[in-house]
Amino acid sequence: MSNRPTTTRTAQEPTSKVGAAPAPTALPHIREPQRVAPAEARELTKLFLWRLDALEEGTREYPYVRDTLVEMNLPLVRYVARRFASRRDSTEDMLQVGTIGLIKAIDRFDVSRGVEFTTLAVPYIQGEIQRLFRDTTWSVHVPRRLQELRIDLARARERLEAQGVHEPSVTALAAHLEMDEAEVAEGVVAANGYHSDSIDRPIEASGSPQQTGFVADLMGTEDPALALAENIQALKPHLAELDDRDRTLLELRFGAEMTQAEIGEELGMSQMHVSRLLARTCAHLREEILATS
16 A cells, blocks of 8 residues: 555646546545544545546556545455355455455446445455355366356255255255256255365264264275276286186186196196296286286
């Protein structure tokens, strides 16, 4: 913010813009703009907006008028941010982006239209805060359409619960919003991606602060059979490349679980020869799998 003088500023008579009423020639000095009473702030805001409209950006007085308007209307930002107080998002972040919306409203407000400044400022402030929610608070990326639908569903759920409907169903929400049930169901599923919890979050007993474990304790562990299944799938194409004798040896040894001596008797070989063939075949398969992994 720029430094403001400690005495009342008296401006030279500016040339009014087309369609604008004559701008004030003097503005009061406000030492603490954020502490101005709401009723007085509304009147001063009108006065400063007319003056800002008459000034050219880059002139000496322009920063004082614009900065005072921003500071004087910061309570409006806090008022809008309080509407979202039930959310887990940082209040400081909401105030920061809300102030951006306020500045945009000040820069784009047309005093010649004769409407209240709040009619433009509130939607701008609220829009920037909602954009913060859409862009930074989703744990997973979902289409903007579904992000906006989540807000509509939350409002519809609040209205239905206020009417005595406990945990409104997809059918009830769809009827209230006059939407297709499939689209509402898609929005409900997408809303689950709005927040995520750490698996290291402690679990507390119902109605008691006593810790009973962690979320990770409720999750499944790695199944060693999954690695075995992967290895079998990786082995299949290499088994198909073996000749009939080697495939028969493997089937009898690992499929039928026969001993090397029993395999030798079955195929008319010595136990030593069976051992050498099995060792050679297994070494070949191991090399093939490692080469392709």
